[in-house]
Amino acid sequence: MASSSGYNKMFPVSWTELHRDARALAWRLADLGPFKGLVAITRGGLVPAAIVARELNLRLIDTICSSTYDRMERGAKVELLKGTIAEQDKGKGWLIVDDLVDTGVTARAVRARLPEAHFATVYAKPAGRPSVDSFITEVSQDTWILFPWDQEAVMAKTIAELKAGQ
Numbered sequence: 001m002a003s004s005s006g007y008n009k010m011f012p013v014s015w016t017e018l019h020r021d022a023r024a025l026a027w028r029l030a031d032l033g034p035f036k037g038l039v040a041i042t043r044g045g046l047v048p049a050a051i052v053a054r055e056l057n058l059r060l061i062d063t064i065c066s067s068t069y070d071r072m073e074r075g076a077k078v079e080l081l082k083g084t085i086a087e088q089d090k091g092k093g094w095l096i097v098d099d100l101v102d103t104g105v106t107a108r109a110v111r112a113r114l115p116e117a118h119f120a121t122v123y124a125k126p127a128g129r130p131s132v133d134s135f136i137t138e139v140s141q142d143t144w145i146l147f148p149w150d151q152e153a154v155m156a157k158t159i160a161e162l163k164a165g166q
């Protein structure tokens with residue numbers, strides 16, 4: 001499947017898999033704290049942030065609101081729409097959670113504001129890996145991670161239809 005967006009493969013993630021992977025991330029983070037609180041990068045970071053906060057018993061949660069992609073198209077730049085109280089101390093002692101790091105553009109923009117925070121994502125692609133401190137699962141750069149909130153149930157094509165190119 002060639003694509004103008006550069007993503008040639010799909011990696012669908014179910015709610016169950018996301019829950020399992022976010023809990024695995026929490027296990028990895030458990031010995032790296034204690035954390036003062038958690039900053040979720042909206043919107044994709046909100047779901048894993050809720051799971052990680054529950055596991056690490058963090059109750060102080062803030063958001064940093066970002067926008068980089070419109071569906072599978074990357075915008076010209078990352079827009080940070082709202083900052084966070086964690087900026088007061090450069091993020092020292094705070095945990096940042098996002099769903100994934102792809103090119104690393106979003107992570108670098110957030111890190112510029114919170115240079116001392118620990119940055120964790122559930123999924124990572126090679127170009128973004130150096131921009132995060134912790135992650136669970138790596139996928140290739142040309143793979144689009146399809147999150148459960150972006151999916152709907154449709155009737156699957158038959159093998160015969162796929163072979164006929166329908």
Ligand SMILES: O=P(O)(O)OC[C@H]1O[C@H](OP(=O)(O)OP(=O)(O)O)[C@H](O)[C@@H]1O
Nearest residue numbers: 042043044067068069102103104105106
């Ligand atoms: O490493 P990058 O290339 O910057 O891509 C990763 C970011 O892109 C997506 O967010 P997006 O801006 O699409 O907003 P959303 O979380 O609301 O979907 C994703 O949730 C990450 O935050």
Ligand code: HPA
Nearest residue numbers: 069102143144145146147
């Ligand atoms: O692979 C991805 N999946 C969902 N959102 C994204 N934002 C950047 N890359 C991705």
Ligand SMILES: [Mg+2]
Nearest residue numbers: 042043044045
């Ligand atoms: Mg996001």
